[in-house]
Amino acid sequence: MADEPDTPPFTYPETGATDREFPAGYHHFRLRRQIGTGRALFESAAQEVLTYRMQRGVGIFGSASTPSAAHGTALTVRLGIGPLAITAPCRVVYVLDEPNRRGFAYGTLPGHPEIGEELFAVEYDPADDSVHGLIAAFSRPGTWYTRLGGPVTRLLQSYIAGKYIDAIRPA
Known part of the structure; x- marks a missing residue:
C-alpha cells in the first residue's frame, strides 16, 4: 500500500502488515477481549470503532480528515499530559469491512514517536454469538525518548489497549 502523491510517507515499509504476519524487527502486540454478545452489539461497536470511539474514549483523539x-x-x-503532550500524525492504511470483522489500521508518519502500525477492530463469532474488541500492533521506538521509555512504554501500550476496548464496551 504505497503512499499517495503529496502525502507524507509512512515511517515503515511494511504497510498493511497488521492484517497478516507481523514483520520481524518490531515489538508485536495483540489484545483481544470479549465486550458482549449479539449481532446488534457487533454492528454498533463496529460503527464506534470506525468513528474513532476508541481513541476518543481514551482521550487521545486529536483530529481526522x-x-x-x-x-x-x-x-x-495526542500522547502525553498537558504541556508535555505531543501530537502524533498517522494515516489510515486500510479499513476492514468483512461480515464478522470490522475496523481500521493506521500507520505512523514523520513526527510520530513510534514507528509502526496499529489495528483497531471488533470481531463477531457466530459460533457462540460473542463480540470481541481487538487491538494489534507492531512498533519500535522512533525517538530517543521512546527508546529510553523501553519496558514502561510497552506497559503503557498494554494499558491503553485495554482502555481502547473498554471505550466500546456497552455500559
Missing part, C-alpha cells in the same frame, strides 16, 4: 475511517484518512492522536 474524515468523520469515519477511510483508506488515506489523515489523523492525529
Whole structure:
C-alpha cells in the first residue's frame, strides 16, 4: 500500500502488515477481549470503532480528515499530559469491512514517536454469538525518548489497549 502523491510517507515499509504476519524487527502486540454478545452489539461497536470511539474514549483523539475511517484518512492522536503532550500524525492504511470483522489500521508518519502500525477492530463469532474488541500492533521506538521509555512504554501500550476496548464496551 504505497503512499499517495503529496502525502507524507509512512515511517515503515511494511504497510498493511497488521492484517497478516507481523514483520520481524518490531515489538508485536495483540489484545483481544470479549465486550458482549449479539449481532446488534457487533454492528454498533463496529460503527464506534470506525468513528474513532476508541481513541476518543481514551482521550487521545486529536483530529481526522474524515468523520469515519477511510483508506488515506489523515489523523492525529495526542500522547502525553498537558504541556508535555505531543501530537502524533498517522494515516489510515486500510479499513476492514468483512461480515464478522470490522475496523481500521493506521500507520505512523514523520513526527510520530513510534514507528509502526496499529489495528483497531471488533470481531463477531457466530459460533457462540460473542463480540470481541481487538487491538494489534507492531512498533519500535522512533525517538530517543521512546527508546529510553523501553519496558514502561510497552506497559503503557498494554494499558491503553485495554482502555481502547473498554471505550466500546456497552455500559
